[in-house]
Amino acid sequence: MIHAPQTTDQAVDIVRDNVAHRRTLGIRGGGTRQSLGRDVSADDELSVAGLTGITLYEPAELVMSARVGTPLAAIEQQLLSRGQMMAFEPPDYRAVLGSDGVPTIGGVFATNASGPRRVVSGAARDHLLGVTLVNGRGEFIRAGGRVMKNVTGLDVTKLACGAYGTLGLMTEVTFKVLPRPAFERTLLLQAESLTDALALMTGALASPFEVSGAAFRNQEVLLRLEGFPNSVDYRVGALGKLLGRQARTMDGEESTAAWQAVSSLAALQAPSNAEIWRVSVAPSKAAALLEQLPANCRLLLDWSGGLVWVATSTPLEDVLRPAAKKAGGHAMLFRASADRRHTISPFQPLAAGNKRLTQGLKASLDPSGIFNPGKMYEDI
Amino acid sequence: MTQIAFPVPDPSIIARRSEIIAGLARLVPPECLITEADERRAFETDALTSYRRLPLAVVLPRTTEQVAAVLRYCHEQGVYVVARGAGTSLAGGAIPQEDAVVIGISKMKEVLALDLPSRTITVQAGITNQAISEGLIEHDFFYAPDPSSQLACTIGGNIGMNSGGAHCLKYGVTANNVLGVTMVTITGEILEIGSDAMDSAGLDLLGLVVGSEGQLGIVTEAILRILPKAEGARPVLFGFETSQQAGAAVAAMIGAGIIPVAIEFMDKQAIEITEAFAHAGYPLDVGALLIVEVEGSDAEMAATLEAIVAIARQHGVKVIRESQSAQEAALIWKGRKSAFGATGRIADYICMDGTIPTGRLPEVLKGIDDIVERYGLRVANVFHAGDGNLHPLVLFNINDPEQQIKAEEAGNDILRLCVEVGGCLTGEHGVGIEKRDLMPFQFTPVELEQQMRIRAVFDPKWLLNPAKVFPLDNRWMPQ
Numbered sequence: 001m002i003h004a005p006q007t008t009d010q011a012v013d014i015v016r017d018n019v020a021h022r023r024t025l026g027i028r029g030g031g032t033r034q035s036l037g038r039d040v041s042a043d044d045e046l047s048v049a050g051l052t053g054i055t056l057y058e059p060a061e062l063v064m065s066a067r068v069g070t071p072l073a074a075i076e077q078q079l080l081s082r083g084q085m086m087a088f089e090p091p092d093y094r095a096v097l098g099s100d101g102v103p104t105i106g107g108v109f110a111t112n113a114s115g116p117r118r119v120v121s122g123a124a125r126d127h128l129l130g131v132t133l134v135n136g137r138g139e140f141i142r143a144g145g146r147v148m149k150n151v152t153g154l155d156v157t158k159l160a161c162g163a164y165g166t167l168g169l170m171t172e173v174t175f176k177v178l179p180r181p182a183f184e185r186t187l188l189l190q191a192e193s194l195t196d197a198l199a200l201m202t203g204a205l206a207s208p209f210e211v212s213g214a215a216f217r218n219q220e221v222l223l224r225l226e227g228f229p230n231s232v233d234y235r236v237g238a239l240g241k242l243l244g245r246q247a248r249t250m251d252g253e254e255s256t257a258a259w260q261a262v263s264s265l266a267a268l269q270a271p272s273n274a275e276i277w278r279v280s281v282a283p284s285k286a287a288a289l290l291e292q293l294p295a296n297c298r299l300l301l302d303w304s305g306g307l308v309w310v311a312t313s314t315p316l317e318d319v320l321r322p323a324a325k326k327a328g329g330h331a332m333l334f335r336a337s338a339d340r341r342h343t344i345s346p347f348q349p350l351a352a353g354n355k356r357l358t359q360g361l362k363a364s365l366d367p368s369g370i371f372n373p374g375k376m377y378e379d380i
Numbered sequence: 381m382t383q384i385a386f387p388v389p390d391p392s393i394i395a396r397r398s399e400i401i402a403g404l405a406r407l408v409p410p411e412c413l414i415t416e417a418d419e420r421r422a423f424e425t426d427a428l429t430s431y432r433r434l435p436l437a438v439v440l441p442r443t444t445e446q447v448a449a450v451l452r453y454c455h456e457q458g459v460y461v462v463a464r465g466a467g468t469s470l471a472g473g474a475i476p477q478e479d480a481v482v483i484g485i486s487k488m489k490e491v492l493a494l495d496l497p498s499r500t501i502t503v504q505a506g507i508t509n510q511a512i513s514e515g516l517i518e519h520d521f522f523y524a525p526d527p528s529s530q531l532a533c534t535i536g537g538n539i540g541m542n543s544g545g546a547h548c549l550k551y552g553v554t555a556n557n558v559l560g561v562t563m564v565t566i567t568g569e570i571l572e573i574g575s576d577a578m579d580s581a582g583l584d585l586l587g588l589v590v591g592s593e594g595q596l597g598i599v600t601e602a603i604l605r606i607l608p609k610a611e612g613a614r615p616v617l618f619g620f621e622t623s624q625q626a627g628a629a630v631a632a633m634i635g636a637g638i639i640p641v642a643i644e645f646m647d648k649q650a651i652e653i654t655e656a657f658a659h660a661g662y663p664l665d666v667g668a669l670l671i672v673e674v675e676g677s678d679a680e681m682a683a684t685l686e687a688i689v690a691i692a693r694q695h696g697v698k699v700i701r702e703s704q705s706a707q708e709a710a711l712i713w714k715g716r717k718s719a720f721g722a723t724g725r726i727a728d729y730i731c732m733d734g735t736i737p738t739g740r741l742p743e744v745l746k747g748i749d750d751i752v753e754r755y756g757l758r759v760a761n762v763f764h765a766g767d768g769n770l771h772p773l774v775l776f777n778i779n780d781p782e783q784q785i786k787a788e789e790a791g792n793d794i795l796r797l798c799v800e801v802g803g804c805l806t807g808e809h810g811v812g813i814e815k816r817d818l819m820p821f822q823f824t825p826v827e828l829e830q831q832m833r834i835r836a837v838f839d840p841k842w843l844l845n846p847a848k849v850f851p852l853d854n855r856w857m858p859q
Contacts, residue, residue, distance in 0.1 A: 060631040061738050061768070083637055118578065125584055126556045139826045147735040148767035149553060149807035151542040151591045152815075152822055153849065154831045158555070158587025167583075179637035202497035208520070208611045210676075231680045238677075282498040282576040306498070306578045328560075329577035348581040353571045358583050360837035365830070376582065 001043075006050040008067065008132075008171045014046055015169050015370070016138035024373050027165040029069060029107035032092075032099045036111055037164050037346050037375045039338045048106055051171060054078055056146065063129065063146050065174040068106025075105055079177055087178040088124050089115030091263040097335060098272055109173050112162030115263040116213040116224070119205065119303045125161040127176045133160055133168040136366030146174045159361065165372040166380055167365040181226035185236055186213070186255040187247040189221045194290050194299075197221050200243060201304040202283050207242055209235040215262045216301040222258060267300050268311040274298075275336045277320055279308040281329030289323045309334075317344050324348060347376055383788055384813050386433060386477055386847050393436070393459055393479040400459055401437050404481065407449040412487065414438035423464065423482050427529070428472035428814055430784065435462065435476035440484045444562055444570055444600040447483060451598065452568025454481055455843060461566070462845050463594035465506065465537025468529040470731050471812025473541060473593050477847055483598055485536045491515055492601065500559060500576045502603045505536030509543075512604070521606045524551035527808070528720060539599050542591030544808030546642045546716070547673075549766035551607065553808065555590040562601035563589060566839045576603045588834070593810050594845040596838040610675035613641065615712045616685055618692045619666030619699030623647060623761075626668040627741040629695040630765045633672070633688055640688070644671040644716050645765035647745070650723075650773070653760055657722030660715030663699040670765065671716055719762045720773070727758075727775040728784075730791050730814075734798030735807035738768040747797045748772050755790040757783070769807035770798065796821050811849045819851055832856035 005011040018025045026042035028034065030049065048069040056065035059082040066075055072090060079085055090108040094100060107113075109131070114123040121127075130144030143156035160167055191197035200221045201214035213224030225235050240247055250258055261267070268276055281289055283305035290299070293310060300309040310316065317333070324331040330348035333341060350358060355377075362369070362380050374380070393400070401415050414420055415437050425432035436459070441447045454461050460480035467474050476482045485506035493502040496519060503512060509530040512523040526545035527533055533543070539561060544553045551557065560574030574586035589596055620626040623645075630643055646654065646662075646669045655662045662669060670692075674684045689700060703709035723729050736744050745761065752759040752774060763770045772794055776787035795805050795815065799822050805815045819828060832850055836842075840858050 058737065058739060060635045062634060063737075112579065112584070114579075122552060122556050123579060125587060126552060135830060139830065141827050141830050142823075143827075145802070145804050147737060147769075147803050147807070149544055149548065149735045149764075149769045150804045151553075151808060151810055152804045152806050153811065153819065153828075154834055155542075155555070155587050155591055156831065156834065158584045159834070161587070162579075162584050179634075179639060182637070198497075205499060206496055206521075206608050208608045228680075228683065230683060231676065234677055234679060280577040280579050282495060282500065284495050284497040285576075303578055327577075328575040330579075330581040332581065350582050351572065353565070353569050354573065354582065354585060357571075357585060357837060361583055361585075361588075361834060364833040364837050380582075 003044060003046045004050050005046070008051060011046065011048070011051060011169060011171055012134050012140060015134045018044060018370055019136060019138040019368065022368055025370050027169055027372055029104035030071070030102040032094050032101050032103045033097065033107050033111050034099065035097055036334070038341050040372050040375050042373060046169065048104065055172065056174070059084060062148070062177050063174065064177050065146065065172060066105050067172050068104060068170050070105050072103040072105055072108060080180070083180050084177045085180040086127065086175065087117055087121040088127050089117040089263060090124065091115040093264060096265040096269050096276065105173055106170055109161050110163065110165050110170065116215060116259055116302055119214060119306065120212050125158050128157055128161045128173060129176055130174040131157050131160050131170050132172045133170045135168040136368055136370045144174065148176060164375045166362060166375050168371060183229045183232050184224060184226040184252065184255045185232050186250045186258055187223045187236060187240065188250065189243065189245050189247045191216060191219055191221050195287050197301065198283060198287055198305045200245070203243060204239060205304045207239060209239045211239065213259055214304040217262065217267045222262065224255065224259060262300070262302055265300060265309060268298060268309055274311045274313050275340070276334045277310040277312065277316060278332040278334040279310065279320055279324050279329060280306065281308065281324060281327040282306060285327040289327055292319050292323050321348060345377060383785060384431060384817065385852060387852060389478040397436055400457060403453055403457065404437060404439055404450060407453060408439055408441055408446050412440045412442060412446070414440065423467070423476060423484065426467040426469040426472060426474040428470060428475065428812065430778065431472055431475050431813065433475060433477045435480055435482045436478065438482040438484060440487045442487050444564060447598055447600050448564045448568040448570050450481070450483055451564050451566055455566050455568065458841070460843050460846055463540065463598045465534030465540065466508065466532045468533045468537065469541065469810065469812055470733070471806065471810045471814040473810050473812035473848060475813060485534060485600065488600060495576065496521065498576060499606050500603055501606050502601065503535060504601055505539070505599045506534050509533050509535060509538055516606060520609045522609055523604055523606050524557055525554050528717065535602055535604070536599050539590050539602060540592070540594050541810035542808070544769065546644055546764060549643060549764065550639055550641045555587060557605045558586065558590055558602055559605055560603035561586065561589060561599045563597040563599050565597045566843050574603065593812065593849050595835055595849060596844070611677045612681060613673055613675045614681045614685065614703055615671050615673040615709050616688065616703065617701040617712050618670040618672065618697050619663040620668045621666065621696060621698055623668040623745050624742045625695050626670050627765070629670065629692050629697070631738060632691045632695065634766065636687065636691060638684060638687060640672045640766070641675050642671070642673040643764070643766040645761070645763050646716065646719065647761040649758065650719055650760040650762045653726055654715045654719045654722045657725060658715045658718045660711050662715050666698055671712055723760055723773050723775070728778040729773040729775050730787055732770065732772045732774065732791050732794050733806045733809040734795045734803055735767070735769045736798050736801050736803035738765070740801040741768070744770070744797060744801060748794050751790050751793045751797070755786040757787060757790055768803065792818060813848055816849055817851050825854065829856045
């Protein structure tokens with residue numbers, strides 16, 4: 001059965017009913033990221049699309065709260081009207097995942113989805129201040145709050161962020177917002193090799209010039225600088241001198257569009273049957289990992305080389321999983337058929353101790369395994 | 381006379397003291413084990429000095445493996461364990477108990493790896509916060525979170541409490557600047573949580589561990605995000621007639637899209653106490669003072685400061701002092717950084733740490749004044765204005781037991797007020813024992829039980845730092 005509650009109270013009642021009857025529940029937001037992780041086959045489905053509305057916005061306090069089904073676009077529109085933004089730059093994966101529908105704020109935090117500015121501003125989880133959720137005992141839990149600094153008790157907020165709906169039904173999120181930069185400019189530099197590209201990106205981020213994006217695609221390195229126009233002018237000049245390389249520049253909307261393309265993986269969208277891997281490693285370890293890839297892969301690097309996107313027409317798990325593990329990172333099978341996402345774990349398998357804790361945490365919030373069963377791992 | 385209860389020491393542990401010490405002596409070299417009462421006394425309290433308990437023994441391991449061996453042993457023997465960094469907790473987070481072994485990480489202070497291209501450093505958890513940044517000076521990098529105790533406090537303690545500091549407004553707190561930890565569980569298992577990559581597979585165990593106050597395990601190593609130093613930094617000091625004007629100026633700066641690196645606030649009482657001690661040249665004819673720091677090139681700082689000064693003028697600023705040199709900048713910060721120490725010279729104090737929505741600042745400041753007056757005490761307010769993290773210092777005389785009780789009660793009332801206006805009990809110091817019994821003001825019984833269920837995943841027998849964070853009654857344990 002598909003539930004579509006229109007109020008938080010209705011959603012809580014549905015969860016409690018499912019808990020009482022031990023019926024599993026698949027959680028759905030706008031459905032735009034539904035193919036991340038393993039497909040869930042649950043007894044019932046709960047759509048949060050009806051749980052909408054910004055419930056708090058205090059621009060001078062840099063904070064907003066919204067019900068989880070609130071469309072991301074509505075939030076961004078509201079923030080834009082006051083010259084603000086979510087600094088972690090939530091990405092839109094609709095085109096690359098072949099999904100349609102409306103991305104929701106709940107989906108952003110449930111998947112800890114963070115865009116190019118993550119490299120300086122932190123991930124979605126670093127901006128989430130509080131959540132309310134219903135756990136697998138049907139209990140209503142408030143975690144965190146609405147203030148910027150809060151170390152009261154265990155950080156259940158961070159635990160819920162990026163849990164893909166496996167620990168409970170989030171009903172409302174409260175997050176930090178920041179002023180939108182007045183101006184942005186992107187430098188584009190030709191890279192001679194992957195090693196050269198990595199050196200340019202890491203060199204730029206090690207400079208004092210506040211680079212807010214460092215990506216590589218189509219043989220070009222993109223470096224973004226943001227702020228008041230005079231400041232950007234100065235820093236672009238100083239950075240150019242430091243890197244000692246010819247660069248062309250893009251300003252304003254053109255620059256924004258280039259970073260949206262990076263964030264939404266535009267370069268890897270076609271062909272749609274290619275598998276896409278998302279590999280997270282320290283930038284200094286990216287080169288060794290990239291060397292092991294077959295020549296026919298297509299690449300996009302973000303986060304200064306700390307986020308490696310690989311599009312491939314051949315299975316790469318036997319290369320990427322050990323390579324990512326060796327580098328201390330992890331490889332996620334980001335786009336693949338449902339079959340493939342069931343055959344091999346879409347998320348890097350966990351070390352034994354971490355796995356046991358993860359299972360324990362799942363049981364502590366959702367003892368009967370009601371929510372999104374098997375979404376992240378077979379038993380999580 | 382003190383009010384916060386400790387659990388009754390377990391006589392069966394106390395009775396086995398020599399046996400337990402003999403067991404520990406088999407696990408670590410003699411210089412890493414402290415058993416004499418005189419030497420244990422150095423570990424009986426932390427910065428919440430009105431509470432003290434002599435621990436059963438103190439172990440100061442040199443390696444993660446030694447920490448694991450000691451924890452495994454304590455787990456087998458059912459002995460309580462209290463983790464300790466430098467013992468600078470204002471919340472009593474490191475205060476031991478008579479039936480507990482203290483595991484101190486102060487001998488583990490090496491830098492293990494520096495990776496400038498990835499902007500990370502790997503350290504042992506006993507290194508001091510300041511030593512990390514000092515070691516990075518030659519590379520023009522720094523580690524951002526800067527608690528006032530940074531000279532002494534360890535990164536392990538910072539991780540335990542999710543510490544903040546004056547510069548969090550721009551750079552975030554500890555949780556935002558830690559990428560990975562090595563943590564030993566109560567059973568002696570060594571786990572790698574997070575890594576030097578920017579995210580990890582699975583649930584955010586790291587987010588849970590940071591700020592868990594030594595209740596989930598003992599962190600022995602950490603991988604930290606480090607940042608390139610700005611070209612320059614410059615503080616400017618603003619004096620306002622009233623706290624309201626200062627608060628409105630802060631809101632207007634943020635509303636104008638300016639996020640300085642730090643915005644620090646001091647009220648009249650704090651200014652007077654500090655100036656008498658530090659001679660920082662603070663104006664004494666104002667009701668409130670802001671220190672606003674900006675970063676960048678000279679031209680950038682000049683432009684930002686111009687905008688900030690204009691906003692301050694619109695809010696009736698009375699005194700403006702810009703720093704023209706590194707010496708002047710240091711002097712402006714000297715006053716703020718010595719505020720707690722200066723206060724300690726004239727009176728005993730308890731330092732509160734509530735956070736409030738910044739829009740409620742004027743009414744909360746008024747409320748704090750009223751509370752303190754009701755108890756016949758004095759208060760000095762020093763805090764991080766940009767993020768609403770208040771530090772009212774409630775002054776009292778420790779030799780007057782009645783006054784100490786009043787100070788604690790006034791502090792509790794202040795924190796209740798913070799929660800009532802939508803804030804929280806603690807912004808960066810942690811719950812410890814100090815705010816443990818106030819937790820039911822912020823959380824429902826169901827919420828506390830959920831947190832305890834999570835805690836139990838790591839330490840089902842409540843052996844790790846058991847007197848802290850959760851009220852002693854109604855503790856949840858697995859059946």
